[in-house]
Structure formats: C-alpha cells, structure tokens
Amino acid sequence: MHVSHLTLHDFRSYPALELPLEPGVNVFVGRNGQGKTNLVEAIDYLSRLASHRVASDAPLIRAGAERAVVRAAVVRDGRTAVLEVELNPGRANRARVNRSVLPAPAT
Ligand SMILES: Nc1ncnc2c1ncn2[C@@H]1O[C@H](COP(=O)(O)OP(=O)(O)OP(=O)(O)O)[C@@H](O)[C@H]1O
Ligand SMILES: [Mg+2]
Structure with missing residues (x-):
C-alpha cells in the first residue's frame, strides 16, 4: 500500500497543500521548521484514526x-481509496472513507 496523494487544509503550518507522492521512498528537503515533519505527522x-484523542487535536490545527x-489517496493492489479526517476542536472529528462518513470511533 502507498499514499499517492496528500491534501491538507489548515493542518499545522499548511493553509492548503496538494502533494503528489511516488511509490517507494519519498524525500522531503527543506529548512528547519519548513514543515517536513508536519507532512509525516499528517x-x-x-x-x-480510531485511536486519536480529541483533547490533543487543537495544536494540529493551523493557528x-x-x-x-487531512486527506490522502492510498493505493493498494491497484485500487485507490480516499481517506479523510476533519479535525474540529471541541467537537467530534469526522472521518470519511471514499466520501462516506464513518461512525464515531469507540473510546
Ligand atoms: N498549529 C500550527 N499552526 C501554525 N504553525 C504551526 C502549527 N504547528 C506547527 N507549526 C509550525 O510548523 C513548523 C514546524 O514544522 P516541522 O516540524 O514540520 O518542520 P521541519 O521541516 O520538520 O523542521 P526540522 O528540519 O527542524 O525538523 C514551525 O514553524 C511551527 O511554527
Ligand atoms: Mg522535522
């Protein structure tokens, strides 16, 4: 399985990002604090998804x-699925797989 595309809106330092990724190793090069680790964190x-704790999400949202x-296209056996999570501080987050909303995870 590999992530073929990453989309971010207001995640950490990124107002908006569309990032195509290749199978295999991808290398991010940039200055200190430029946002490399933020990509990996996303x-x-x-x-x-199922194990995150809402209380700790606020720092993930862009100031x-x-x-x-956070949305990613993932490819497995030639098939692509789109995974998405919307982080809503103080409210329930929303996860979608192929645009269908998933039930809230048990805590
Ligand atoms: N919630 C947030 N809102 C705005 N900016 C944020 C937020 N969280 C983190 N940042 C910014 O993201 C940057 C850090 O990004 P990151 O840790 O991905 O950098 P990096 O490229 O991995 O740096 P290094 O090479 O030092 O490891 C900092 O400038 C920090 O201010
Ligand atoms: Mg880093």
Whole structure:
C-alpha cells in the first residue's frame, strides 16, 4: 500500500497543500521548521484514526483556523481509496472513507 496523494487544509503550518507522492521512498528537503515533519505527522494521524484523542487535536490545527482537514489517496493492489479526517476542536472529528462518513470511533 502507498499514499499517492496528500491534501491538507489548515493542518499545522499548511493553509492548503496538494502533494503528489511516488511509490517507494519519498524525500522531503527543506529548512528547519519548513514543515517536513508536519507532512509525516499528517499521514501518521490518518493511519491511526480510531485511536486519536480529541483533547490533543487543537495544536494540529493551523493557528487562527477553525478546523483542519487531512486527506490522502492510498493505493493498494491497484485500487485507490480516499481517506479523510476533519479535525474540529471541541467537537467530534469526522472521518470519511471514499466520501462516506464513518461512525464515531469507540473510546
Ligand atoms: N498549529 C500550527 N499552526 C501554525 N504553525 C504551526 C502549527 N504547528 C506547527 N507549526 C509550525 O510548523 C513548523 C514546524 O514544522 P516541522 O516540524 O514540520 O518542520 P521541519 O521541516 O520538520 O523542521 P526540522 O528540519 O527542524 O525538523 C514551525 O514553524 C511551527 O511554527
Ligand atoms: Mg522535522
């Protein structure tokens, strides 16, 4: 399985990002604080949807923004799925797979 595309809205330092990714190793090069780890964190967050804790999400939302969205296209056996989470501080987050809303995770 690989992530073929990452979309961010108001996640950490990114107002809006559209990032195509290749199968295999992808290398992010940039200055200190430019946002490399933020990219990895976004993908990590999506991969652990069911175990996140709402209380700790606020720092993930770009300063001054109301919510954040992390969306990734993932390819497995030639098939693409779109995973998305909307982070709403103080309210329930919303996860979607292929645009269908998932039930809230059990805590
Ligand atoms: N919620 C937020 N709102 C706005 N900016 C944020 C937020 N969270 C983090 N940042 C900014 O993101 C930047 C850090 O990004 P990141 O850690 O991804 O950098 P990096 O490229 O990995 O740097 P390094 O090379 O030092 O590891 C900092 O400038 C920080 O101010
Ligand atoms: Mg870093």
